[in-house]
Amino acid sequence: MKEILHEIGMIARALDSISNIEFKEYNLTKGQYLYLVRICENPGIIQEKLAEMIKVDRTTAARAIQKLEIQGFIEKRDDEINKKIKKLFPTDKAKNVYPFLKREGEYSNKVALSGLSPEETETIFQLLQRVRKNIEVDWDFVKKGNKRDY
Known part of the structure; x- marks a missing residue:
């Protein structure tokens, strides 16, 4: 059987390494940019849905979200109906970085599919x-x- 998942893993790790290096100037590391892009694309998303979207456990998502909040990239807001629910929104800082993150993703996609x-x-x-x-x-x-x- 072909090692397809091996190939997918190598691609994912290579792109992750590149992103971690290129996003260092924004203090985005260890996949934080994945969370930030999804929050920018889905303002008001809840943490559980974000974790599911990225395919990580809740604890991992909570740590990354907390770091993004401390760094001023996102803010949590109470849901208008259920105050226990916190919705995630990008700050102006995130909105300024997002176009760069989006361009990088599009470029990597173009390179991968060339x-x-x-x-x-x-x-x-x-x-x-x-x-x-x-x-x-x-x-x-x-x-x-x-x-x-x-």
């Missing part, structure tokens, strides 16, 4: 979505405290 035809790009996109959906079933299962049976 040499592929539009049809190949669409095919790889569709296939990766199917792979993600397959993995999400196990991610959900394990996240709920279950163990996979190998």
Whole structure:
């Protein structure tokens, strides 16, 4: 069997390393930029939904969100109906950095897909979505405290 997940992992780690270096001037490291981009794209998102979107556990998300809040990139606001719910919003500082983060993502995407035809790009996109959906079933299962049976 081909080591597809090995390849996906190497791609993800390489892009993460590049981003950590390039975003250092903004004091964004260890994947914080992922959270920031999603918050900028989804103002008012709640922490649990953000964690699910990025595919991390709540504790990991809470730490990253807390750091972003301390750094002044995001702010938490009470939900108007349920005061226990905190919604996440980008600050002006985040809104100023977001275009750079977006350009970097678009550039990395362009580099990753260079040499592929539009049809190949669409095919790889569709296939990766199917792979993600397959993995999400196990991610959900394990996240709920279950163990996979190998």
